[in-house]
Amino acid sequence: RPPVNVGTLVKMKAEGEKIAAITAYDASFATLVDDAGVDVVLVGDSLGMVIQGHDTTVPVTLADIVYHCRAVAKGLYRPFLIADMPFMTYASKEQALDNAVRLMQEGGAKMVKLEGGAGQVEIVEFLASHDIAVCAHLGLKPQSVHKVGGFRVQGRENEAAERMLRDAQALEGAGADIVLLECIPAPLGKHITEQLHVPVIGIGAGPDTDGQILVLYDVLDITSGRKPKFSKNFLAGHDSALEAVKAYTQAVKSKEYPGPEHCF
Numbered sequence: 276r277p278p279v280n281v282g283t284l285v286k287m288k289a290e291g292e293k294i295a296a297i298t299a300y301d302a303s304f305a306t307l308v309d310d311a312g313v314d315v316v317l318v319g320d321s322l323g324m325v326i327q328g329h330d331t332t333v334p335v336t337l338a339d340i341v342y343h344c345r346a347v348a349k350g351l352y353r354p355f356l357i358a359d360m361p362f363m364t365y366a367s368k369e370q371a372l373d374n375a376v377r378l379m380q381e382g383g384a385k386m387v388k389l390e391g392g393a394g395q396v397e398i399v400e401f402l403a404s405h406d407i408a409v410c411a412h413l414g415l416k417p418q419s420v421h422k423v424g425g426f427r428v429q430g431r432e433n434e435a436a437e438r439m440l441r442d443a444q445a446l447e448g449a450g451a452d453i454v455l456l457e458c459i460p461a462p463l464g465k466h467i468t469e470q471l472h473v474p475v476i477g478i479g480a481g482p483d484t485d486g487q488i489l490v491l492y493d494v495l496d497i498t499s500g501r502k503p504k505f506s507k508n509f510l511a512g513h514d515s516a517l518e519a520v521k522a523y524t525q526a527v528k529s530k531e532y533p534g535p536e537h538c539f
């Protein structure tokens with residue numbers, strides 16, 4: 276099957292085929308998740324937690340993402356490769372452009388992802404005007420943890436939910452090609468997905484987004500400590516990492532995952 280591109284993802288949204296996305300941080304796992312049939316791979320700044328052992332994603336640098344992205348790109352053929360822009364690497368338009376270019380040219384990413392709402396509209400517009408594919412990450416934004424005071428479900432109150440929809444529409448209008456929603460009530464995930472033309476990928480955003488993403492180490496039950504409510508151990512009942520990621524992909528495609536127990 277040919278490599279996935281932005282057009283493929285738009286077509287999947289139109290046809291109601293769920294997009295299966297997962298994180299990866301090295302070449303071996305990149306090849307494994309490709310073989311398992313995932314459509315999208317993210318080199319997430321979650322690597323600060325699962326690879327580097329930090330409590331948050333805040334310490335991750337652009338060089339860290341470039342290093343891991345280059346390794347992932349080597350192992351990948353079909354999935355669409357997205358790289359996270361780390362904390363404070365897109366504080367101005369010019370800085371965002373320079374760093375997005377590095378993620379693409381040095382890391383091999385095809386799209387960059389940044390956390391943002393109304394405050395990032397101009398940055399997304401600037402990147403889009405330079406033909407850079409962008410994913411806008413809304414809802415729970417882990418890079419804001421110290422400002423917000425913890426990781427918790429976002430968009431529970433009407434006002435916050437309405438703001439999130441407006442922000443998502445503004446980011447789409449600015450040229451975002453994908454919107455990612457993290458940790459929001461399932462009905463809000465459904466509503467935003469219906470209102471947007473671009474594909475929406477969710478994590479803890481309910482079953483009705485156009486696709487799902489999970490951290491690879493949660494899928495394989497490697498992550499220690501408290502697990503997020505939305506995550507699921509797909510290694511249970513399977514005898515290899517490949518079979519586990521295949522099971523995840525199939526569960527997303529068949530809409531068996533996420534179940535009600537994974538939703539807010």
Ligand code: KIV
Nearest residue numbers: 298319320321478488
């Ligand atoms: O960093 C990451 O892995 C992410 C996903 C969980 C969406 O941003």
Ligand code: NA
Nearest residue numbers: 319320321359
């Ligand atoms: Na991230």
